[in-house]
Amino acid sequence: MPRIPRVRGLQSLQIASASSKTLPRLPFSATRTLSTTAPVCDLRSKLWKGPAPGPEDPYTQRPEPEEPLSNLPEEAISIPRHPRSVAKWRLPLPPKRTEATTEKELAANDPTYTPALTIEELEEIPPFNKWWDQPEHWGKESEFRSFGKAEKEVERTIIEVQVRRAVVEVLSLQQENKLAEQLVKKWPEGSREALEQTLAVEIVSKDGQFSLQGDVSSVVSHLTQDAISSSEEASPRITLEEAAEITKKWDAKWKEIKVNDETKFAIRKRIYQLTGNLIADSKLGAARNVRDVLTTLFQQRKSTSLADELLAKPEVTKLPNVRVHSRKVGPIDKEIEIGRWKIIEEELKKRDLPVTGTDGLSGNKEREWMRGKM
Amino acid sequence: MAGRGVGCLSEAMGALRLSAAKPSTVTRTFTRSMATEASETSITKTASDKSALIQSWNPVSTVPLTIHNFPSFEPTSLEKWSVDHLYLPLRRDLLHLAVVFEGDNTRSGTASSKTRWDVHGSHRKIRPQKGTGRARLGSKQNPLLRGGGKSFGPHPRDFGTSLNRKVYDKAWRTALSYRYRRGELIVCEDGMELAMPRGFEKAHKKDLRWGLREAYQARYMKSVLDTLGLGKADGRTLFVTGDRREQLYSAMEQVPWEGRALDLEDVDIKDLLETGKVVMERSVLKEMIERHQSDLVSNVVVGGLKGSGIPTGQKVF
Numbered sequence: 001m002p003r004i005p006r007v008r009g010l011q012s013l014q015i016a017s018a019s020s021k022t023l024p025r026l027p028f029s030a031t032r033t034l035s036t037t038a039p040v041c042d043l044r045s046k047l048w049k050g051p052a053p054g055p056e057d058p059y060t061q062r063p064e065p066e067e068p069l070s071n072l073p074e075e076a077i078s079i080p081r082h083p084r085s086v087a088k089w090r091l092p093l094p095p096k097r098t099e100a101t102t103e104k105e106l107a108a109n110d111p112t113y114t115p116a117l118t119i120e121e122l123e124e125i126p127p128f129n130k131w132w133d134q135p136e137h138w139g140k141e142s143e144f145r146s147f148g149k150a151e152k153e154v155e156r157t158i159i160e161v162q163v164r165r166a167v168v169e170v171l172s173l174q175q176e177n178k179l180a181e182q183l184v185k186k187w188p189e190g191s192r193e194a195l196e197q198t199l200a201v202e203i204v205s206k207d208g209q210f211s212l213q214g215d216v217s218s219v220v221s222h223l224t225q226d227a228i229s230s231s232e233e234a235s236p237r238i239t240l241e242e243a244a245e246i247t248k249k250w251d252a253k254w255k256e257i258k259v260n261d262e263t264k265f266a267i268r269k270r271i272y273q274l275t276g277n278l279i280a281d282s283k284l285g286a287a288r289n290v291r292d293v294l295t296t297l298f299q300q301r302k303s304t305s306l307a308d309e310l311l312a313k314p315e316v317t318k319l320p321n322v323r324v325h326s327r328k329v330g331p332i333d334k335e336i337e338i339g340r341w342k343i344i345e346e347e348l349k350k351r352d353l354p355v356t357g358t359d360g361l362s363g364n365k366e367r368e369w370m371r372g373k374m
Numbered sequence: 375m376a377g378r379g380v381g382c383l384s385e386a387m388g389a390l391r392l393s394a395a396k397p398s399t400v401t402r403t404f405t406r407s408m409a410t411e412a413s414e415t416s417i418t419k420t421a422s423d424k425s426a427l428i429q430s431w432n433p434v435s436t437v438p439l440t441i442h443n444f445p446s447f448e449p450t451s452l453e454k455w456s457v458d459h460l461y462l463p464l465r466r467d468l469l470h471l472a473v474v475f476e477g478d479n480t481r482s483g484t485a486s487s488k489t490r491w492d493v494h495g496s497h498r499k500i501r502p503q504k505g506t507g508r509a510r511l512g513s514k515q516n517p518l519l520r521g522g523g524k525s526f527g528p529h530p531r532d533f534g535t536s537l538n539r540k541v542y543d544k545a546w547r548t549a550l551s552y553r554y555r556r557g558e559l560i561v562c563e564d565g566m567e568l569a570m571p572r573g574f575e576k577a578h579k580k581d582l583r584w585g586l587r588e589a590y591q592a593r594y595m596k597s598v599l600d601t602l603g604l605g606k607a608d609g610r611t612l613f614v615t616g617d618r619r620e621q622l623y624s625a626m627e628q629v630p631w632e633g634r635a636l637d638l639e640d641v642d643i644k645d646l647l648e649t650g651k652v653v654m655e656r657s658v659l660k661e662m663i664e665r666h667q668s669d670l671v672s673n674v675v676v677g678g679l680k681g682s683g684i685p686t687g688q689k690v691f
Contacts, residue, residue, distance in 0.1 A: 142574075269449045272449070283427075
């Protein structure tokens with residue numbers, strides 16, 4: 001209780017300054033019913049030479065919300081706050097928290113404002129822990145880029161093309177004595193042109209020795225150029241048809257190329273980069289030639305169901321006394337097969353009985369009585 | 375039986391001719407004339423080829439181990455590790471012994487109850503022995519009475535069991551070898567830490583309040599794990615580092631259903647066997663092997679020097 005009655009406790013300085021800062025709040029005099037228009041207007045005309053700034057009656061009328069003043073030219077204002085280099089990695093953070101304007105103030109500022117009458121009309125604002133789940137807040141700046149391709153390649157022919165490409169690249173580097181220095185570096189993924197040039201190089205075998213025929217130096221130059229400069233261009237995609245066309249040209253001899261630790265490492269690295277398939281060390285250790293590398297890469301597609309697997313086997317489907325069903329054959333299926341189910345269904349419906357199930361009722365009670373269960 | 379005899383004979387003839395170059399052609403002549411013989415199918419040929427390829431490989435001294443960069447998983451170098459370290463045959467019995475041993479030794483064994491002699495109160499006879507018409511009773515701490523003691527209740531004890539050190543150490547390397555053989559052991563360079571996007575690193579601490587930081591870490595970590603094939607869909611992942619790495623650990627704490635991150639001191643055999651994949655630093659693997667090779671290192675001191683055992687990890691390039 002304050003010592004002196006009718007005198008309130010002093011407002012703290014902070015609250016007082018805060019209240020003075022809040023612009024849109026109505027001044028005390030504005031809430032009063034007593035109008036002071038006439039004397040004020042006289043006073044203003046006397047105070048100002050020429051037209052007075054602001055609204056005609058500053059006590060009852062609100063000043064128009066002014067835009068923050070800036071000395072900058074118009075072009076400078078239109079430039080976004082962050083330069084492009086910063087905008088590339090800057091996270092879209094939520095705006096600063098502010099106090100919402102009251103309904104009264106809104107109505108005063110915006111004559112078209114109509115308050116919501118139902119909950120559906122209200123704007124839904126997700127909580128902060130859902131902020132990053134919104135697509136406009138999770139962009140390229142937050143994307144993770146791994147060394148390997150994000151989507152794993154599963155098509156055999158495409159993998160074979162990429163393995164061929166890796167083998168040619170490794171052999172050409174070996175030919176130019178640059179493999180050792182390039183092993184630890186990241187090779188550029190290369191453009192479509194580079195891919196075609198690499199695949200155009202032929203592998204020729206002579207007395208068990210393999211050599212390259214074609215433009216080897218350009219393949220090497222593609223690989224040795226700076227990876228960062230060419231990272232912008234998207235890696236070329238090969239369609240299944242293209243891959244099938246390309247693989248037709250080769251004979252199977254190139255798969256006999258022997259691989260050692262160095263070449264295996266290089267091929268594994270390149271394959272991971274191009275197809276997203278990372279070969280396990282223990283499996284790659286067993287590989288002695290390119291054919292073995294391909295074997296470790298090819299994954300047998302898992303059948304989605306047992307029925308699919310059985311249907312894929314001609315020796316099962318050909319048997320006259322065996323049929324493969326995708327699911328368990330029930331009593332209804334058996335009735336359907338002999339064409340009786342339609343009639344049963346009709347009769348059940350005629351009697352207003354459930355077609356399947358017991359309509360929420362317990363099962364056969366009599367059977368339980370007969371079995372001695374109560 | 376006749377077919378078998380012929381097969382044996384041709385094999386013996388082949389051996390006589392010293393034609394060891396093509397033993398497969400010799401065994402081809404072996405034919406069985408039994409009705410139950412199943413015809414050779416080509417449907418599962420690739421799978422058998424793959425397993426045959428792996429089975430045909432019997433490394434004698436070393437196996438290759440690729441070291442990757444983290445988190446991009448770019449292969450950076452190749453090492454050779456001893457077969458006794460990373461290519462031991464699977465011994466389920468050893469793993470079972472080790473996991474049970476660890477489980478026994480992690481039991482706290484603190485369950486405790488009071489006997490009738492521990493329960494507070496007087497031991498005065500509740501009522502006279504005779505004359506009340508009711509049952510005879512002694513003290514109120516009687517186990518039959520409410521509030522009385524517990525007859526055969528639990529008391530603090532040590533559940534720990536023992537396991538021979540050499541068995542436990544071999545089990546540890548068996549667990550690592552099992553992971554290696556299946557291609558589920560991924561070794562990364564030292565200093566494994568999750569590199570967060572630049573925008574996150576540069577953002578002011580104040581701007582990432584109200585759970586924004588945690589939500590960001592969770593989403594980013596999930597995208598990393600999904601891209602690398604280490605997430606929940608691939609059976610979760612265990613990350614092992616030398617000590618706590620702030621970014622990696624705090625991010626993994628947001629998504630415990632995707633895997634865990636532990637430092638070397640907190641890992642045991644059960645942890646190594648639990649998740650789908652294990653990602654660890656090179657130095658951690660080295661330390662693990664060095665700590666668990668008592669069955670390989672002799673304790674005998676010769677000339678003031680103890681045997682140092684097989685070297686861990688020879689760098690190839």
